[in-house]
Amino acid sequence: MTSPNKAARVAKILSELEALYPTTPVPLDHKDPYTLLVAVLLSAQCTDERVNQVTPALWALADNPFDMMQVPVEDIKAVIRPCGLAPRKSQAISDLSRILVEKYQGEVPREMEQLEELPGVGHKTAGVVVAQAFGVPAFPIDTHIHRLAQRWGLTNGKNVVQTEKDLKRLFPKEKWNKLHLQIIFYGREYCTARGCDGTQCPLCRWCYPNRKRPKKTLKA
Structure with a gap:
């Protein structure tokens, strides 16, 4: 089975994360x-x-x-x-x-x-x-997003600056604010640093069905 190309991976990630996290409450309590x-x-x-x-x-x-x-x-x-x-x-x-x-x-x-x-x-x-x-479009990159973007083959992961540029280029601007939270939520629930090595969680397996070895990710 061949791995899906990048465009297919992007489409799958968007649809799966939207299904899992249709609403994205801000994790930090605040009032203004x-x-x-x-x-x-x-x-x-x-x-x-x-x-x-x-x-x-x-x-x-x-x-x-x-x-x-x-x-x-x-x-x-x-x-x-x-x-x-x-x-x-x-x-x-x-x-x-x-x-x-x-x-x-x-x-x-x-x-x-x-x-x-x-x-x-x-x-x-x-x-x-x-x-x-x-509500200004932005794509803040935290450790979860940096790690998952590498596991999903969306960036080479040299640093968070490069990861931000790559994700902004791949995903529609109107999706950035919600997507950045959706990826964080997924990283915490399914694709954790220790619980998934790029071969375990559903999206990693879908993106790279033939990946046999752990995906080494560069730290932010």
Whole structure:
């Protein structure tokens, strides 16, 4: 049995993920662009579940940049410590809150470039915010997406920048925001780092029915 070509794989992935995940709720609890921005920042090297356990106490301290810039960094750090990297993240939350107030009247900017200038906000974080808070087409690449894109033969996986370019080229722009969450959900449920090696989950087997050896994936 020959492996499907890339166009067939893309079509199959879109249809299967839509069937599995017709709705894509944002995994991080938030109520507005600011709380989403902070939650995504906290999720670096931390699970969404852990972030969602921590943020209620953080919002009790402050849930907007005007109030957050007044909170001592040590108090922020004490609350977010379970998320890891607390010294760096707490300082970033304090600093970006002040910048939002002083430069953007307390509003979270909608432009990727402006978001990426904020402390602690990288390309992926900015992409999540513009996609999920403002509906701007973006394709934030996390470890799940980077791994699955390689297993499905959609990218050579040299780095997340290349993976983002390849996926944006393969998939329709209007699908990006939903698809990025669908791939994450699938990666967590079916095609985990340890549970699938490129030969186990349904989509890996469909994309590469003749693959006998584990697919080595390059880390992000």
